[in-house]
Amino acid sequence: MLRYLRTRQAKLTPILLLSPALFTMLFVVALPLVFSLYTSLTPYRLIRPETIEIFIGLRNYVRLFSDPDFWEVFGRTILFLLIALNLEFLFGLGIALLINRITWGQRTLRTIMMFPMMFSPVLVGFQFKFIFNDNIGVLNNALQSLGITDQAIPWLVDRELAMFSIIFAEVWMSTSVFAILLLAGLFAMPRDPLEAAKVDGCNSWQVFRHITLPFIMPFAFIAMTIRSLDVARAFDIVTVMTGGGPAGRTELLWTLIARTGYENARMGQANAMAYISTILSIAFTYFFFTKLVAARRFMGGAE
Amino acid sequence: MFRLKGKAMLATALVPLLAMPGVAQDYGNFDGYTLRVKLIGGAQYEPLYSEISAWEEMTGATVEILSRQNHFELDREIKQDIAAGTLDWCVGSNHTSFAPQYGRIYVDLRDHISEDVLSDFVPRVLEHSTVDGRLVQLPRHSDVSNLFYIRSLYEDEANQQAFEAEYGYALTPPETWAQVADQANFFADPPDFYGTQYVGKDEAVVGRFYEMLVAEGGQLFNDDWEPTFNSEAGVRALDWFVDLYNSGAVPRGVPNYLWDDTGLGFASGSVALNLDWAGWSAFFNDPENSSVAGDVGLVRAPMGSAGVRTGWSGSHSFSITETCDNMEAAVSFVTFLTDHDRQMVEARNGLLPTRTQVWEDARAEFAADGRDFMVEVFDTYSASMAEDAFTPPLIPEWIEVSNVIWPRLQAAIVGDMTSQEALDAAAREASVIMEDAGYN
Numbered sequence: 231m232l233r234y235l236r237t238r239q240a241k242l243t244p245i246l247l248l249s250p251a252l253f254t255m256l257f258v259v260a261l262p263l264v265f266s267l268y269t270s271l272t273p274y275r276l277i278r279p280e281t282i283e284i285f286i287g288l289r290n291y292v293r294l295f296s297d298p299d300f301w302e303v304f305g306r307t308i309l310f311l312l313i314a315l316n317l318e319f320l321f322g323l324g325i326a327l328l329i330n331r332i333t334w335g336q337r338t339l340r341t342i343m344m345f346p347m348m349f350s351p352v353l354v355g356f357q358f359k360f361i362f363n364d365n366i367g368v369l370n371n372a373l374q375s376l377g378i379t380d381q382a383i384p385w386l387v388d389r390e391l392a393m394f395s396i397i398f399a400e401v402w403m404s405t406s407v408f409a410i411l412l413l414a415g416l417f418a419m420p421r422d423p424l425e426a427a428k429v430d431g432c433n434s435w436q437v438f439r440h441i442t443l444p445f446i447m448p449f450a451f452i453a454m455t456i457r458s459l460d461v462a463r464a465f466d467i468v469t470v471m472t473g474g475g476p477a478g479r480t481e482l483l484w485t486l487i488a489r490t491g492y493e494n495a496r497m498g499q500a501n502a503m504a505y506i507s508t509i510l511s512i513a514f515t516y517f518f519f520t521k522l523v524a525a526r527r528f529m530g531g532a533e
Numbered sequence: 534m535f536r537l538k539g540k541a542m543l544a545t546a547l548v549p550l551l552a553m554p555g556v557a558q559d560y561g562n563f564d565g566y567t568l569r570v571k572l573i574g575g576a577q578y579e580p581l582y583s584e585i586s587a588w589e590e591m592t593g594a595t596v597e598i599l600s601r602q603n604h605f606e607l608d609r610e611i612k613q614d615i616a617a618g619t620l621d622w623c624v625g626s627n628h629t630s631f632a633p634q635y636g637r638i639y640v641d642l643r644d645h646i647s648e649d650v651l652s653d654f655v656p657r658v659l660e661h662s663t664v665d666g667r668l669v670q671l672p673r674h675s676d677v678s679n680l681f682y683i684r685s686l687y688e689d690e691a692n693q694q695a696f697e698a699e700y701g702y703a704l705t706p707p708e709t710w711a712q713v714a715d716q717a718n719f720f721a722d723p724p725d726f727y728g729t730q731y732v733g734k735d736e737a738v739v740g741r742f743y744e745m746l747v748a749e750g751g752q753l754f755n756d757d758w759e760p761t762f763n764s765e766a767g768v769r770a771l772d773w774f775v776d777l778y779n780s781g782a783v784p785r786g787v788p789n790y791l792w793d794d795t796g797l798g799f800a801s802g803s804v805a806l807n808l809d810w811a812g813w814s815a816f817f818n819d820p821e822n823s824s825v826a827g828d829v830g831l832v833r834a835p836m837g838s839a840g841v842r843t844g845w846s847g848s849h850s851f852s853i854t855e856t857c858d859n860m861e862a863a864v865s866f867v868t869f870l871t872d873h874d875r876q877m878v879e880a881r882n883g884l885l886p887t888r889t890q891v892w893e894d895a896r897a898e899f900a901a902d903g904r905d906f907m908v909e910v911f912d913t914y915s916a917s918m919a920e921d922a923f924t925p926p927l928i929p930e931w932i933e934v935s936n937v938i939w940p941r942l943q944a945a946i947v948g949d950m951t952s953q954e955a956l957d958a959a960a961r962e963a964s965v966i967m968e969d970a971g972y973n
Contacts, residue, residue, distance in 0.1 A: 277612055365724070493605075
């Protein structure tokens with residue numbers, strides 16, 4: 231009997247030890263998710279709390295699936311993610327490689343490199359809004375003073391330039407996340423394979439392509455995964471710089487969801503949009519994790 | 534002799550005491566009570582809050598400011614409070630355009646504030662603060678726009694001759710929006726100089742379009758609340774914005790402009806005409822901040838083809854929640870923040886008062902100090918507040934309707950749609966919102 235109780239206690243111990251974490255997950259993650267899933271099946275309006283009791287099934291989703299404007303925004307968000315993340319990776323890689331090579335003042339440079347991360351996205355938005363302002367902005371004034379153009383370039387209005395400006399601000403703010411993680415990868419890299427490659431007569435490009443890059447790719451995919459989830463911080467930048475306009479040219483899922491949920495107070499519909507956009511996040515995360523596993527297997531780290 | 538002198542001195546000492554309106558007011562005693570409030574934050578709103586400590590000293594109460602954010606953030610927070618049922622605060626900042634959304638969370642102030650106090654406010658502003666027959670806001674300061682211009686451009690003889698030769702009438706500050714368009718095209722020399730500018734996104738551009746629609750003789754909705762802004766008047770109103778954009782008389786970036794952009798643009802000296810609120814007047818005439826200081830003229834907002842002046846207006850205000858646990862303290866607080874002396878504090882910064890007496894007293898103070906431009910500002914703005922001001926429809930759906938209109942207005946301005954197509958599309962979307970809300 232005593233042995234039975236002891237065995238049972240031993241079996242319960244892990245569950246008991248895990249229970250604080252499980253309860254936290256339940257209340258902080260699972261319940262809000264279930265609640266927002268339920269509200270996406272209602273016409274819930276923030277200013278009329280009683281509407282949460284009206285169940286309308288999938289009507290919010292049906293409306294969204296037949297709304298071409300929503301899918302245009304969905305597609306634009308994917309494009310934004312692809313361009314911004316790839317540019318941040320490329321620039322981050324470049325910065326990390328350069329900083330890795332210098333021997334004097336590296337710590338100072340590392341600190342300076344992190345400055346853009348320290349700004350709040352709202353401040354970054356205002357900063358670039360005034361840089362890109364067509365009339366009193368620094369950029370146009372510089373271009374005109376240097377004689378490069380005699381036009382006022384509408385950076386925040388033109389279809390392509392407006393997206394470019396937003397991506398520029400986003401890349402400026404977040405490239406250092408990639409740079410820091412990739413630099414950590416470079417610091418962790420063993421010297422032996424590099425020296426062996428040099429002894430074997432590899433040139434710099436070959437060393438980079440076949441040794442350095444495969445080694446830091448897992449770090450790159452971790453950075454990609456973090457950034458693909460965290461990139462919604464760009465919401466503040468877009469809101470301040472263009473508000474999703476003009477004429478919806480820079481509308482992204484986050485600005486659309488926030489306007490629908492708060493300004494229009496249609497939280498039910500906004501949550502339906504948010505659930506569809508969650509599919510996007512899951513897809514990106516899954517893709518990067520698959521790539522991460524593959525990259526680790528390639529360099530022999532997984533086994 | 535000594536006694537007489539003493540009496541004379543006492544009488545002299547009493548004169549200022551009797552003349553001070555603030556001293557006579559009793560704001561009550563709420564010793565130990567903490568009043569919880571949510572206020573709008575921002576540079577132009579803050580000077581008033583430094584007065585709060587005076588109310589705390591007078592009443593013994595403490596004010597706990599739970600929130601101090603811009604109005605859009607505050608609106609979001611209040612909606613969350615409504616949804617979560619956490620309206621555990623008493624006083625909140627409010628605005629004419631936002632107030633109808635909040636349903637019945639705020640008390641009817643006519644039940645709590647005496648008619649004596651309310652009769653000191655400008656009647657039209659109180660009318661604008663009323664939703665469904667209930668006075669849900671005590672107005673703090675008002676907002677309406679008039680037309681600032683660079684005076685030297687109009688005094689220049691070469692400009693006068695060239696303009697008259699081209700347009701067939703004398704170059705004087707404009708009386709109509711058609712004249713604004715002519716003069717804006719005349720002065721424009723992009724990218725160095727522009728004729729005029731306008732705010733081009735969010736509720737701001739809808740407000741500008743709406744006032745132009747009224748000035749052109751149109752309306753947003755008919756009596757059955759069906760959208761009618763896609764009428765001929767609507768197209769004329771929108772064409773005004775589109776034509777100026779196409780001719781290059783306004784900066785190419787206007788579809789992205791908000792109030793800061795237009796204000797700073799005019800202060801930079803690169804724009805001839807600028808429709809704006811009075812809050813900028815001191816800034817425009819300050820040599821530290823503005824390159825047009827000393828050269829700023831002001832006229833009342835021009836008329837549209839229907840002979841009506843544009844006058845989109847709203848007021849910042851204070852409201853008291855139905856759930857407030859100390860109504861007397863809350864009433865005392867909002868009455869204090871909108872009393873004569875407090876409104877003088879705001880008026881000195883160029884904000885438009887909501888009390889009739891403050892209009893006169895502020896103007897007299899500016900005249901005594903030799904601030905002639907501010908006297909002109911108060912004369913112009915008091916005329917437009919009294920005669921031209923009108924609000925957007927005071928319905929809960931206003932913000933949502935404006936959110937479907939502005940992307941379409943932008944689409945017309947940047948050339949993605951014609952004015953008629955854009956307004957038809959916006960009207961269709963607005964119809965769905967109004968139908969969903971049960972109007973028709």
